[in-house]
Amino acid sequence: MKTTSIVKVSKAEKSKLEQIDFDNLVFGKTFTDHMFVCDYKDGKWQTPEILPYQALTIEPSAKVFHYGQAVFEGMKAYKDEAGKVWLFRPEENFQRINKSSKRLNIPEFEEDFFFEGLNELLKLDKDWIRSGQEAGNALYIRPFVIATQPGVMASPATEYKFMIICCPVQAYYTKDVRVKIADYYSRAANGGFGAAKAAGNYAGQFYPTKLVQEEGFDQVIWTDDTSHEYLEEAGTMNIFFRVNDKLITCPTSDRILDGVTRKSVIAMAEKLGIEVEVRKVTVKEIIEAAENGSLKESFGSGTAAVISPIGTIGYKDKTYDLVKPEDCYSAQIKKGILDIQYNAAEDPFGWRYEVK
Ligand SMILES: Cc1ncc(COP(=O)(O)O)c(C=O)c1O
Structure with a gap:
């Protein structure tokens, strides 16, 4: 010993x-x-x-x-x-x-x-x-x-x-994910412990997730527990939307896990010159953006996959497919973060910690 x-x-x-x-x-x-x-x-x-x-x-x-x-x-x-x-x-x-x-x-x-x-x-x-x-x-x-x-x-x-x-x-999700917006079940509530990485939060997600998987989706996009009008998280990831050229994500709260990748994505996007807006995001505006073509990209962020591009969003009985644009933000941001993680680029943020 x-x-x-x-x-x-x-x-x-x-x-x-x-x-x-x-x-x-x-x-x-x-x-x-x-x-x-x-x-x-x-x-x-x-x-x-x-x-x-x-x-x-x-x-x-x-x-x-x-x-x-x-x-x-x-x-x-x-x-x-x-x-x-x-x-x-x-x-x-x-x-x-x-x-x-x-x-x-x-x-x-x-x-x-x-x-x-x-x-x-x-x-x-x-x-x-x-x-x-x-x-x-x-x-x-x-x-x-x-x-x-x-x-x-x-x-x-x-x-x-x-x-x-x-x-x-090895790499986690390899294909684009299909997500369904929750309109009944909730992951967390005001004053609850959604912001904690507590085992019970995950147990409570399994059943609603199984239901959407039976419909052919991979994950649930969680919405607020009171009105189901605001988009909050994608399964076990934080969520981002690119509407036209702006990247939008909701603020953290006591219902949402304050993801390390989320804050790294925001910082990396800004470094790449991408405009980022942190504000409440409504289901209505994202569905409208998907319908009128201004929703260019959506992705989840988390340690397991860094970024998982979302290929399809389901809401009620409709589905919306997203086709990645040429100047795909998610690919640029993911590469920027991975290069820092694997010591393949400078680390202007001081994020890396050497084990020695
Ligand atoms: C519910 C939930 N949201 C978001 C995240 C992303 O957090 P992080 O980027 O720190 O991995 C995770 C996962 O790990 C999670 O379980």
Whole structure:
């Protein structure tokens, strides 16, 4: 066992690396050799550890199973052509998991535990990260916190586990997505916890998403819960519309996840000289724009795919197909962000963080 100044490290005896078919990865199914674990008990976070990836033993009465006290993050590590490993704006993910935790009455995590733990974990598992911007090769990193205290009393737990697990991935959506605008179900409500990356937000999306998938769509575009007149998010992505030459996205709120990619898209678009407007977006104006041809593009933004162009929007019983223009904004913005992520371009924003 090795101990860094903060983290206790127990290495896996044998790596699983040779058994992995890196050309046929299914997103989120293959995990690296190690995981980061830190327990909260007696009112504080205990010594963090890196252990071989393994199953957990948790009592069936643990509160996470009953009351859903669970939050998570999604981030990625990239390897450049020289073999250096990079994270993209990791402090944003750290701040967001603590914001999510606070909303679910989970104790906030320690910043040095997070960064040193993540750094050590990535150093140990760096051979799991392949270079290759074209193929979208990267390591998807999943930090999460669960309430482990046994007992079925409906009250916040006094014991938690903060963990980080990682899986090698390739490009996420490869084809343009088909989305359907929600006119009945909602993802989040005013005063609720839509802005938190809380497990329950995702559980609540599965059924409405299944219904639209049965109609041939991939994802739901979520609208506001009161009137369903305002467009908010696309499945697990923030959403952008290009009307004529302007890029429009709605502001974040306590119903919408404040995406790291969303804010990076806004900054990159502005750098590329694209006019960006952050304001409420109505279903009516987007449908009218789709009908009169001024809706030139639409896309979702998120860590998994960076940008997923939307090919078809469904609303009530109509569908609207979008044909990408030659000066496609989404392709330009995606390339700009990917070049920074893979250390293939200058980083004027200071977004990259080297793992060493
Ligand atoms: C609901 C939701 N909205 C937006 C996003 C995009 O956030 P980010 O760009 O930080 O990945 C995510 C995903 O990860 C999400 O789950």
